[in-house]
C-alpha cells in the first residue's frame with residue numbers, strides 16, 4: 001500500500017503520524033502516472049446521458065444513494081458513472097455521516113453498464129479507462145468511514161452485482177437475484193468486483209459465481225456468505241419505502257452512537273482488512289488517539305462514575 005497524505009481521507013481529524021499518513025491509502029486508486037486519464041474518460045462518459053445517481057444525507061447520519069434509471073433497469077449510463085463519482089466525493093466530505101444504504105429505483109437494484117454505452121465505448125483503451133474510473137469510485141465508496149449496505153431488490157446484474165460488493169453488507173428481499181453475468185458477455189468483472197468478491201466469499205465461491213454466472217438468490221447468498229440478511233418485502237408497498245425502512249432498522253443495530261465513534265470503528269476495520277499487521281496496528285493506534293479522551297469517551301466515563 002502506498003499512501004499519499006493529500007489523498008488520505010481515512011485519518012481525517014486524527015493526530016497525523018508518519019505511519020498513519022504513510023501506509024493507508026483511501027483516496028484514488030489510480031493516478032496519471034498509472035495511465036489513468038480521469039478528465040478525458042469523464043468527458044467521454046458525459047456523452048452517454050440517462051438516469052441519475054441520487055443522494056440524500058439525513059441529520060441522523062444515514063445517507064441513501066439511489067441508482068435511478070428505471071427505464072433501463074437502473075443500468076449505469078455514462079453520466080451516471082460520472083455522478084456516482086461526484087456522490088462519493090460528497091460522502092467523503094460529509095464529516096457527520098455514520099452509515100449509507102445503496103438501493104435501486106422502482107424495485108430493482110441495477111443491471112450493470114448501459115449496454116448502449118458499452119457498445120459505443122468499445123475501443124479497448126476506452127474500456128480500460130472506464131474500468132479504472134469505476135474501480136476508483138467503488139474503491140473509494142468502500143473506504144468511506146460509513147457503514148454501508150447494498151439493499152438488493154429485483155436484480156443486481158453485472159456491474160450491478162459488482163456494486164453490491166463495494167458495500168460492507170448486502171441485504172436481499174425474497175425473489176431478488178445477484179448475478180455476475182459477465183461470462184455471458186464474454187467478459188470478467190472490471191469494476192473491482194472479482195477482487196472484492198474473493199475477499200468476501202473466498203476464491204472457490206468466487207470461481208463458482210463467476211464461472212457459473214450463478215443466479216444467487218437470498219438463500220444461496222446466505223450460504224455463500226455474500227448476503228448478510230434477508231428482509232421481508234414491504235407488504236404491498238410499491239414505493240419500496242418500507243423495505244428501505246427495514247434496511248435502516250437492520251443497519252441501526254450497528255450504527256447507534258456518536259458519529260465520531262462509528263466512523264472510527266469503520267476506519268480501524270478498514271485498516272485491519274487492508275494493511276499488513278504492523279501498519280494496521282500503528283493506524284489503529286492513530287485512530288484510537290482520535291477518540292481517546294474525546295466527548296463520547298468522557299461522557300461514558302462520567303456516566304459510569306454516576307452508577308457507583
Ligand SMILES: CC[C@@H](C(=O)O)C(=O)SCCNC(=O)CCNC(=O)[C@H](O)C(C)(C)COP(=O)(O)OP(=O)(O)OC[C@H]1O[C@@H](n2cnc3c(N)ncnc32)[C@H](O)[C@@H]1OP(=O)(O)O
Nearest residue numbers: 071072073075111112113114115116157158159189190191
Ligand atoms: C463491468 C461490467 C459491465 C461492463 O462490462 O461494462 C456490465 O455490467 S455489462 C452489462 C451487464 N448487464 C446485463 O447484461 C443485463 C442486461 N439486461 C438484461 O439481461 C435484462 O434486461 C434484465 C435486466 C434481466 C431485465 O429483463 P426483462 O425483465 O425482460 O426486462 P427487459 O430486458 O425488457 O429490460 C427492460 C428495459 O431495460 C433495458 N435494459 C435492461 N438492462 C439494460 C442494460 N444493462 N443496459 C441498457 N438497457 C438495459 C432493456 O433494454 C429494456 O429496454 P427497452 O428494450 O427499451 O424496453
